[in-house]
Amino acid sequence: MKGIIDSFVPLGRGGTILFVMALLSGCSHSLPGFMNPQGPIAEAQKHHFWFVVFVTLIVVLPVIIQTPIILWRYRYRGNAVYRPHWAMSRWLDIAMWGVPFVVVIVLAVVLWRETHQLDPYRPLDSDKQPLQVQVVGFDWKWLFIYPEQGIASMGQLVLPVDRPIAFQLTSATVLQSFFIPALGSQIDVMNRMVTKLHLQADNTGRFQGKNMQYNGSGFHRQRFMTQVVDDAQFDDFVAHARRDGYRLDRQRFNQLNEKSDATDFAGMLGIENYQHGDLMAFSPIPSRLFDAIAHHAPIDWTSLTTSPPQNRKIMDERMPPSNATPAPPDAEENTHDEADDNGGEKAT
């Protein structure tokens, strides 16, 4: 079955839609979305998309092609044959019930397989241990908790390349939908419920992440940058966060629950010139924070035992965000070692 799907891919790549898209956007190599997949899930979804399109066209194309032909051939002033009582043909009936039926059977078989294969709850096949990431949706920002590392981040979701990621997700407020188009599926996040999602990135780079479910006036600003880095850089990110992260204490947590986007929250932390996609890292964080939010349990603030250094540097200076805004020279100099490792530089 995989072979069938693959055989449609070249057609898909040459698809007119994409061609026009590329023409108009002027930069086909950086198209957002799953047509430019960066992970196995999105790749498979792209294949399945085009497979469905081409199989369904078997039923659709005859209509689009033949309707104008019939319209012209049997026009009022034409002299084609006219059979006002003709209203039944067994063979045509068999064909028009049968062909769509066969098409639906083919689609259904593939659908069954692919739905199980790409089920967001199914752990990905890999010889590497998946990285656990817990996602909390706030109005209108995302908090990413790395429970094994004991850190959290906002604005930027840092992921290691070629390693499966096992997400657990919940919402601290209303229904939202967590989505990184380039990597794969979206999944709803709901208060008092935990959903799961498994993704993997095949390439390093920066990919947009967003909320797809309207949740108020800041909805369109609820986005983040997915920063996919190699293992060494990921370790470095963890080390940075542990060393220089903001302490996620009760006061900051209450600020998280206010209606604001990531930029507003950066302002509350005292970060100036915060740009979309910059990293805010948190450490220490209360233990079992995700479970407490998901199940409305009291948060264990006493677990914030170690106090962070007071002369901490701002994280977004340490990890220059993107090609767009290079970090100020002094910051780069101060943190030269880290800047090389942070992955932000090479992700263009």
Place this chain on the structure above:
Amino acid sequence: MSDIWNFVFGRLGWDALPFWEAVRDPTTFNIINGIIAGGAAGMVVLGVLGAVILVTWLGKWKYLWSEWLTSPDHKKIGIMFIVIAMVMLSRAIIEAAFMRAQQAVGLDGGFLSPEHFGEFFTTHGTIMIFFMAMPFLTGIINYVMPLQIGARDLSFPVMNQISLGLTAAGAAIVMISLVLAPFSTGGWSGYPPYTELSYSPDAGVDYWIWAVTLSTLSSTLTGINFAVTIYKKRAPGMKLFRMPLFTWTALSTAILMIFGMPPLTVATALLALDRYLDFHMFTSDLGGNMMNYINLFWAFGHPEVYILILTPFGIYSEVFSTFSGKRLYGYTLLVIATICIAFLSFTVWLHHFFTMGQSAAINAVFGIATMLIGIPTGVKVYDWMLTMYRGRVRLSAPMIYAVGFIMLFVIGGLTGIILATPSVDYQVHNSLFLIAHFHNMLIPGTLFGMLAATNFWFPKAFGFRLEKRWGRRAAYCWVIGFMLAFFPLYALGVLGMPRRSLTFFEPAYLPWTIAAGCGAIVILFAMLFLLIQLWVSVRDRHHNNVFVGDPWDGRSLEWATSSPPPEYNFPVIPEVFSRDAFMAEKEQGKAYQIPDEFPDIEMPANSAMGVIIAVTGTAMAFGLTWYMWWLVILAAMVTLVAIIARGYVRKTTRTIPCDEVRRTHLAWIECVRRTTPVDRSKEQTRENRGLPVPPVEGAVQ
């Protein structure tokens, strides 16, 4: 003083005025939004004032009251439903244009405030579904179905008035919300917990709840009325399998209304309990679960989709066979396909939330069930093509809509199959791809169907044809405007742009949003051309008069009576011997007969119930929204008294004497005899007075 104020006005305050923010904090941005909102409010107020002044100036209050508002005639109620739909359509299209304009300049900015944009997409969706599509198709079925089955009226004429009253009340509430803002920003689907009191404390969601509740109550009653009428009031000889296909789809629609509407009434009622009485049905805490709302909503929502599409399927069936001068291809299988679709529509609701975290097996089952609906739908499309095949096709305005429909609809079908595939839906769900898909179904499907029906049956209702050139221009503008406005949204969805986005930050989206904005302009022109068409047609009504009643060489019974038909539709209930009953009569030369004797005809008497329900419904919803409890209690009391009083009314019918019936009929027959029959080449000319040359062996001349 403030106690009295609070008692009288509830929580209504000055800040409900739509331009209040601009007065309070006059930044450029607020002023722009204040002007848009204030302008809309002004249009509502001026529109109502203008209508009142016009009726007073013409001295037509009595006529309006006795001939229209209190009339139990299904034809007049149908027309009033369509008038509501047209007014609401104009508003919702303007809102759509604003949203397209916002997104066309929406890269990193735009001119609308987030709250304003939220109200735009919520009211646009709510109006288009509940106060445009539903009244429109209810109006058309109301008008046409009793004529097609040879009945004099619906089974429950007063209930029909009440349905109209409830819809009018809901529409009024949505219009009032323009003047006394805000409306909900929770989208037409109103998902909690966003729409719960803790996240949306203002009056907006309450407006939405009561408007939708009124509408669903109206549609449930309508469904019962239609189904009973079709079961019980068919003319002698009109077996189920002799009914025109439009009546079949009306029956399926009615059944879907009966079973599909109550879940939403329940869902909004439970949400109201949450908001008013601190229940916890759909809240996050104390055992509430928003998933229950979402299941209830789509248990309504998916049958609703087929309520909206089956009626147009019936309309297109009539249009294709009439303008191809040919029997409908595969009648029996079309009926079976219709019933299949109606049945399957109850089995697929879960495909609206594949991403909510249920197991792959459940998603796959619902995905496959959804694709199954594609089979009977595809069969219908082929049946329509084969109806044109070996026919003689006249490309009149209804046919342009119909042909545009089948070619565009299959594209929507294709994208529907994509969305029905859970693994792919995880990518395109909640994106503009979804928006493009359902507009692709509902514009070429429902709206084109309604416009085709308007062009098709307008001469029946008003006695003159709609002007053809402006009709064609409007139709072509609709087709082109639709493609331009919505095909780009497919691309945007594939590129990952979420629906309901005020602003976006990816420059790659910009060309597509601009293209869609251009499409919106073309659609505005289409709407303008429709108005011009109406104006020109009314101006030339004497030249395009078709009092004889059969301008398109029609096939079913509604064409067998005068245009407009008498109140009682047929002097003698016709007897039916085959499908395409009127075409058969014409073929056998039995059309336009004078019956041997004329009976006295008993018709339902006028009743003010519809008007009373409209007024009390509006008052109650308004009072509930603003916490004016005295108004709620007063309106409830009046409703109760009116219903009880109605039970004591003894004289519920009036008799039309046989002499009057005879006189009317003979005058019509005289007119038929004086009219020169025309062949189809003169169909769109002034020579067409509604009498076709009789068919020869079924061949339309």
